[in-house]
Amino acid sequence: MELKGSEIIIKCLEKEGVDVIFGIPGGSVIPLFDKLYSSKVRVILTRHEQGAAHMADGYARASGKVGVCVATSGPGATNLTTGIATAYMDSVPLVAITGQVATHLVGNDAFQEADTTGITRPITKQNYLVTDVRELQDTIAKAFLLARTGRPGPVLIDIPVNIQNETCKFDPHKKNIEIRGYKPTLKGHPKQIRNACDLMLQAKKPILYAGGGIIISDASKELKKLAEKLNVPVTLTLMGIGAFPGDHKLFVGMPGMHGTQTANYAIQNSDLIIAVGVRFDDRVTGRLDKFAPHAKIIHIDIDPTSISKNVSAHIPIVGDCKVVLNQILECLKNKKIEANKTKDWLKKLDEIRKQKPLTYRKDSLLRPQFVVETLYNLTQGKNVIITTEVGQNQMWAEQFFVYREPRTFLTSGGLGTMGYGFPAAIGAKVARPDREVIDIAGDGSFQMNIQELATAKVNGIKVIVLILNNRYLGMVRQWQELFYGKRYSSVFLGDLKAREYWPDFKKVAESYGLIGLRVEKKKDVEPAIKEALKAKETCVIDFRIHEEENVSPMVPGGASLDQILELA
């Protein structure tokens, strides 16, 4: 069957099961959008390409499917890059399709030309510039295969406008494609599995340190099974939140810079760290040479480059988390497990949890933690997906809400992209219309993609935005307060003279035809959230919180996990 390039793209998207794409047209993708006009694929027109990339990302994280975003050449493509880099750092399956100037103009500094594959090379798992329409079908198939398998990630396909208009044969029955240089290892080495099990059975102070890999490989059940079988405490990284029930008695919270006292104590005093689907990020480890000084380390990850990159593993196991955890469970089946071995260890951790819980001052001031806690009390964390922006709001959203299921906490962990949460919430809602999707935001972050209020309005996508408004770039202000002698340089977002709030978020929401609410007192928090939950439209609540609230506890940058500041 002879088809135009633009039609081939649509056919391939349909074949990959894509039902929605996020994007904005432009000169180099008009042929593609012309075919989208009459296709079954739903197009969500965003107001900025960055929004499109984050929506595709939110869609992917909420559903586990590949998210797709589309933009034109030049500025359209460069606007996608922050979203692509965000997805790359957090291993999110994403396919970005960009238009490019016609092949005869490539390299001529043509109008709206940018070297898109050059720019995105270090932030994609793979990228392609299609210079022959006959390669289009295979290239798209490869892109989806790479995006979704192994350690997932974004793949970009740059398609010159003339390629979209040229015709060639399309084979609707083409078999699955293979990439000869790409064969992710899924199964762990049996000998390493046995060695790991031996260590697990001997350990007196073990801890399971699990992350985003559990969610990606759908291994929550296996993780829980292993933890309960060995009676081992579990700590989850920011990317892993939801992979293990947050109210489980073995859960000790998140480790690292703003982690719990219990989790950090556990890591620093552990004799065995069982790391699964994590990458020992600097925000987790703190000072490397003082990290977990007594522990042997078993490190399970599908990406060999993550193993022994920052912290040397005693037992490295390359493989898919789910497959490897099942291998371990199988190996432990016939072994005698002394459940009492970890009794003293768990008791000690329980004591710390009781003595040093996550807390905040419970006075008459409107504090952000109270807002998050109230949201939890009203929803019980059921049937919701929480997205966050980046900074203080992100940490409070993690600390004062209980997550029990995977894919319910979507946050930019690796890149730390302010402006992620709101468009990601829209994407998540498109993937899971049955869920209440709530962006826990800061006033600084929300303004970085505030234009997507129009996308929510026009497409009838209901999400809730809770702005913890302190008029500051709060996390930077916190560092300036603690480490720079309170010199608040360029962090105040209000009007220094009039001490006014700009913008008035309530009015902003209303000007987009949406619901805007403002809360200044503690007693108004609950009714406002209730109203937002009941609303049929997107609702923005401006919580004017205590301005100089800090995230606590805190391990200062570069310090070891033993050096914890209590700021509450």
Next chain:
Amino acid sequence: MKHTISALVENRPGVLAKISGLFSARGFNISSLTVGETEVPDVSRMTIVVTGDDRTLEQVVKQLNKLPDVLKVIDFKNEEFIERDLLLIKVSATKETRREIFEVANVFRANVVDISLDSCTLELTGKETKIQAFVKILEPYGIKEMVRAGIVALARGKK
């Protein structure tokens, strides 16, 4: 420490940029990098010499393996291999010194590939140490220009 790595890669545009970009982004120091065709038309061989400790090398090899465009990575750490570099060197040569320079070239089994009134150009193939020694001996005569192709390497014996 210097390590020689050989990588078989897809022979298509952008692959060299991907690999050199990986090295710079991860802070790995390349001493030399060569690319050339192999017995298979759509596969190129890259020979990369990197400086770093064992841990850096381990990361380099893993990172290379991770790229879908890389088909195979061979680290010559544990293998017998042959390595060669090619040198072209233009040395000042007058009537008086020319004969001496030719003698040096002879000892090193270098070829004279060009000659002018005040200079001559020599070609030498060999291991890095041999090339370094040759350059050192020629230095007193005055080196006008020189270029090295970079190291290429193959494992000994069986494929």
